[in-house]
Amino acid sequence: MGLEAVAAPMDTLAILAKPRRRQILALIWDQELAAGEIAGNFDITFGAVSQQLKVLREADLITVRKDGNHRRYRVNKQGIAPYRAVLEAMWTSTLDHIAAAVEGDET
Amino acid sequence: MGLEAVAAPMDTLAILAKPRRRQILALIWDQELAAGEIAGNFDITFGAVSQQLKVLREADLITVRKDGNHRRYRVNKQGIAPYRAVLEAMWTSTLDHIAAAVEGDET
DNA sequence: AGTCTATTTTAGCTTATCCTAAATTAGATG
DNA sequence: CATCTAATTTAGGATAAGCTAAAATAGACT
Numbered sequence: 001m002g003l004e005a006v007a008a009p010m011d012t013l014a015i016l017a018k019p020r021r022r023q024i025l026a027l028i029w030d031q032e033l034a035a036g037e038i039a040g041n042f043d044i045t046f047g048a049v050s051q052q053l054k055v056l057r058e059a060d061l062i063t064v065r066k067d068g069n070h071r072r073y074r075v076n077k078q079g080i081a082p083y084r085a086v087l088e089a090m091w092t093s094t095l096d097h098i099a100a101a102v103e104g105d106e107t
Numbered sequence: 108m109g110l111e112a113v114a115a116p117m118d119t120l121a122i123l124a125k126p127r128r129r130q131i132l133a134l135i136w137d138q139e140l141a142a143g144e145i146a147g148n149f150d151i152t153f154g155a156v157s158q159q160l161k162v163l164r165e166a167d168l169i170t171v172r173k174d175g176n177h178r179r180y181r182v183n184k185q186g187i188a189p190y191r192a193v194l195e196a197m198w199t200s201t202l203d204h205i206a207a208a209v210e211g212d213e214t
Numbered sequence: 215a216g217t218c219t220a221t222t223t224t225a226g227c228t229t230a231t232c233c234t235a236a237a238t239t240a241g242a243t244g
Numbered sequence: 245c246a247t248c249t250a251a252t253t254t255a256g257g258a259t260a261a262g263c264t265a266a267a268a269t270a271g272a273c274t
Contacts, residue, residue: 013193017124020262035221048263050222069220069271082196086120089189127232142251155233157252176241176250216274223268231260238253244246 015059016083020044021052025075026091028062034070122166123190127151128159132182133198135169141177 015021020042027038039049053073056062060079065072080087122128127149134145146156160180163169167186172179187194 011124011126013120013197014124017118017121018262019118036219039221044262045264046221047223047265051262054222066271071221083193085192086190090120125232143249146251151232152234153251154235154253158232161252173241178251218273219271221268221270224266226264228263229261231258233258234256236254236256238251240251241249243248 012059012061012083015055015061016087018052021056022087022090024049024052024056025061025080025087028074030075032065032072032074034067034072036070038073119166119168119190122162122168123194125159128163129194129197131156131159131163132168132187132194135181137182139172139179139181141174141179143177145180 016025023042024038027033027041035050035053036046038053039046042049053062057064061076062073063076065074123132130149131145134140134148142157142160143153145160146153149156160169164171168183169180169186170183172181
């Protein structure tokens, strides 16, 4: 195994390294949200959020479902599985309920 | 828990997201190497490597030991523990022997 | 078709960061 | 002390990436 092989296997890690993208993932971790609903949670433009969604989509970390005019997003638990432990380490714990906590409504 | 708390807890992930730093970690995963020896494995300047070592050091991902003129580095297994699973996922397997494989000498 | 809403895409700016080259510090040795 | 080697630090340049603003696309509805 060469040093190159160690270096860059498609770099999902670099994608998860950005706070904004982790925030998006937290939002749609256990609920499906339309692009506009996701964007509404941030102080950046709709376009900027859409760009990040594209990155996450192409990395297979989220899925989209067309619903009329809307694009409904949710985390792809399958694709994110190998990285779940790290995200959990960063988010302290109980990752499955973070989205709820973010919205302020406790179960 | 607010959206901010989810975002940036000191961002070790961003540090590990860079290929060069992972290459360095691989090299000193199970052997102690001097800064110059580490630099010798790359096509970048000694100074550049030293800068990356500093980043890794301040993130508590590696340790230094002064030995005369030399600074001998090695991975801090303690500090890197929470991220070990992801690195393993990226490096396929048997992370403990990657450094050896990189040097071309199989056990 | 025309329009309205939802979303994506493009162009360009700005900030962050990895790198080089040169200057500086630290320790060993003559 | 002078000097040599090892390593760090600083200043500056180039590239990458997130953002804004505006243009383009997609679907629903009249």
